[in-house]
Amino acid sequence: ALELLTPPVSGNANARMKAHVRRGTAFCQLELYVEGLQDYEAALKIDPANTVVQNDAEKIRNIIQGTALKSHD
Structure with missing residues (x-):
């Protein structure tokens, strides 16, 4: 999807930002936190x-560093 938002211009900045956040969220759901x-x-x-x-x-960053707060049940 990010390839469709090139060249990076101000007109597509919001869409590019959302695409990065969505992909970043997907990586985190797969426990690929660095990515x-x-x-x-x-x-x-x-x-x-x-x-x-x-x-x-x-x-x-906290998850990567192992300092994420764990919930108390």
Whole structure:
């Protein structure tokens, strides 16, 4: 899908950002956290002020570093 959004211009920036987030989410669901984080970081290059993406990227970093909070049942 990202290939269809080239060349990267301001007119397709939002669609490219969403595509990176969706692919990053899919990688994380497959427990491919490093790959997922790469897509989230690519999304942040497009929209650095997006706090939702910033927070999600931080959660992924914590998972990679093994410091993710575990829920208490």
